[in-house]
Amino acid sequence: MQRAIERRGIPTVSVTVARDVTERAKPPRALFVPFMMGHHFGVPFHRALQRRVLLAALERLELAERSGEIATLPVTWAEARRQGDAIERELGLKR
Amino acid sequence: MTDASETAKQLRPGLWETVNERYPGSMITKVDLVPLAPLRKPLSQTRLTFVSSAGVQPRDSLPFDVVHPVGDFTFRRVPSSSTPADLEIHQIKYPTGGAARDLNVIFPVDRLSELAADGTIGGLTPNFFSFIGYTIDPTGFERTLAEALADAVAAEGAEAVLLCPA
Numbered sequence: 464m465q466r467a468i469e470r471r472g473i474p475t476v477s478v479t480v481a482r483d484v485t486e487r488a489k490p491p492r493a494l495f496v497p498f499m500m501g502h503h504f505g506v507p508f509h510r511a512l513q514r515r516v517l518l519a520a521l522e523r524l525e526l527a528e529r530s531g532e533i534a535t536l537p538v539t540w541a542e543a544r545r546q547g548d549a550i551e552r553e554l555g556l557k558r
Numbered sequence: 559m560t561d562a563s564e565t566a567k568q569l570r571p572g573l574w575e576t577v578n579e580r581y582p583g584s585m586i587t588k589v590d591l592v593p594l595a596p597l598r599k600p601l602s603q604t605r606l607t608f609v610s611s612a613g614v615q616p617r618d619s620l621p622f623d624v625v626h627p628v629g630d631f632t633f634r635r636v637p638s639s640s641t642p643a644d645l646e647i648h649q650i651k652y653p654t655g656g657a658a659r660d661l662n663v664i665f666p667v668d669r670l671s672e673l674a675a676d677g678t679i680g681g682l683t684p685n686f687f688s689f690i691g692y693t694i695d696p697t698g699f700e701r702t703l704a705e706a707l708a709d710a711v712a713a714e715g716a717e718a719v720l721l722c723p724a
Contacts, residue, residue, distance in 0.1 A: 464609065465721050466592045467700070467708035474595045477721035483574070489588040490721075491595075501612070501652035503722050504669070507660035513669045517720070521601055521679070524718055530591040 465490040476523045478503045478516060485533055492527045494520040496536045498543060506547030508554060512538070586696045597718060599680070606670070607683040607716035608638070609707070611691030612657075612724035613649025614665040616640065621648040622690045629693030631703040633710070635685040640667055649690045652724050664724060683714045691724055 465475045469491045476492040479485040480503055485493050496503060496516055505512035519536050527534075551557035577585055597604065613622050615634040623630040636645065642661035647654055656663040667686075673679045687707055693699045711719060 464611075464704045464707060464723075465719075466588075467704040468609070468711050468719050468721075469592045469595050471708055471712045472595045473712060473716055473719055474597045475719040475721060477723055479723060481723075484586075484723075487574070487585070487587045489591055491592050499653060499656075501654055501724060502656045502663045503724070504663050504666045507656050507663055510662075510669065513662050513666055514672070517666060517669055517673060518678070520720055521606075521673075521718075524597045524604075525601065527594065530594050 474524050476520050476527075478520050479533075482533060489531050491530045492523045493533045494523055494536060495533050496538070498540050506543050508550050508556070509543065509547045512543055512546065599717065601679050601718075602677055603680040605681045605683055605715060605717045606674075606679045607711055607714055607719050608666075608670060608686040609711065609719055609721045610636075610665055610686070610688050610724065612652070612664045612688070612722065613647050613690040614645050614661070614688050615648060616644060617646050624648055624650050624690065624692075628695050629699060630690050631693070631699060633687055633689040633703065633707050635710075636665075636688050638667070638670070638682040638684060638686050642667060649692075649724065651690075651692050664722065670720075680717070683716050685714060687711060687714075 465477055469475045477490050478494050478496060480496055480498050480500055482495045504516045516536060523534055548557060574585055616636060619634050645661060647657060662668050670682060674682045689703060
């Protein structure tokens, strides 16, 4: 899909949680985030993290030098969940 | 950047080959690279679209066929002005625990609107694009859905594309 779009002259970047699949599918640009499937942009209500993933992905459109490069977001799933829990407690969604 | 130990953590060693033996051609492996298309303007002037394989769709649209034996090769347009309340998920291949509470973890409509509103990006296309990624026939998928969706993305006036393979 991504390769078909890039072939039309439109720059593309994907956010992946499966580095091995991405290595095989070889999209032009990708950002790997070490998060759980279905949680590519982080955890619920963690707006700053969701925005950070988006910005890190969009940055690849400007910075990627070679097709097939996979950048990594230096965050762990454990950190993301811990921060998300704290935010949910602040919002009164979790005790 | 490609660390073997990190790769191993993502998928059980040998699983890829096993799946490919049972269902030949079902797992994509490419050898060639597609040349990079250049970003022609700064991001702050670039119109972005979003393409998702997470099965997120407007509440009143025909649900994706999540039990189709080959795969549902259709796509839906999702207005970029949608709010999470306008959307629902029809896909069963990934955990939706987070998305059920905040759709932005898999389909970040609110965050993308904010990036457009604060000028980080030049704007959003009127529609985003959505499909379900599962297929047992990736070659057929590439020849039909991938081409049709790429044409639709180009016709929508997208100048850059963010994809989220669920």
